[in-house]
Amino acid sequence: MSESTQNRILEHLAKKFSLYDFEPLAIQGHTTTKLYLCRKGKQQMVAKIGVDKESMNEVSNNVNGYAMISREGGRALVPDRLMVLKEKQFSALVMPYLGKNITQCARDNPAVLDTFFDKLQSLAEKTLVKNTDEQYAGIVEIASQIKKWYGVLEQNSVIDTRYRDLLTRLKPEDIASRNSTIMVLDSTPDNFFVHNDSIKFIDPWPQSTYRGTMLPCIGIFTALLADVYQIPMAAQAQHLNDLVGKVAKLLDLGEDKTRRQLALGRALQFSLSSFVRINTDKSKSAYYAKLGLSELETVVS
Secondary structure (H helix, E strand, O other): OOHHHHHHHHHHHHHHHOOEEEEEOOOOOOOOOEEEEEEEOOEEEEEEEEOOHHHHHHHHHHHHHHHHHHHOOOHHHOOOOOEEEEOOOOEEEEEEOOOOOHHHHHHHOOOHHHHHHHHHHHHHHHHOEOOOOHHHHHHHHHHHHHHHHHHHHHHOOOOOOHHHHHHHHOOHHHHOOOOEEEOOOOOOOOOEEEEOOEEEEOOOOOOOOOEEOOHHHHHHHHHHHHHHOOOOOHHHHHHHHHHHHHHHHHOOOOHHHHHHHHHHHHHHHHHHHHHOOOOOOHHHHHHHHHHHHHHHHHHHO
């Protein structure tokens, strides 16, 4: 994006939403958009701007994801004062600045995980729906995501075709129950924030459904935090186990299905952690791909 285009877009946003003091914002993680810190009155905000097809799609996916999350009872996860602007040449999403994410906080203050686990349990309770087939559909969604990432890994010679057999053996009906909760598949500690005594989620990705089972989401979260980022969670182990047990009870899942659903989430995260390292660290990419296959073995065993 040229400087003149950038200035024109920021001026338009400033006028539309009464924003000022724009500064570029650098973050860890992947985004195709441009991010800026800014202010609206006394509140610090973040503006996320898409200026081409790919980045505008990212903004659109975020907006659609927030709408789907809200429909499933997860409105509390959506940042407050969310503002959206769609133009022919660009699109933008503006929200309050949420501070440090869970990953950043947990390194210095692991107790933030206790708050997060409590809020996650409350979210499971609030979004619980009994006697539906939607948990089954959620597991199908996760399997399709794993298949997508492993397909790319196979094309790049990171793994062989063994994942195909494992996914063929994965029968959603074998690990699902008739109860469901909200299911956010990019449940990484990078995307969650503890903010004003609540948890907020950013950057939802495209999902065919946001209803299914929360247990794989917990698997995703712990796989990235503990296994990939290697942030110690020993002090929170009992709290985490309590969370898993309470969510499993809500979902009417026994010990075996609980273990397999957690492994399914971990498999998804490891496949994605492998994918994002294809071009930067082939050895790490292969390592995480193998971890994911090991988790898939647990799912189908």
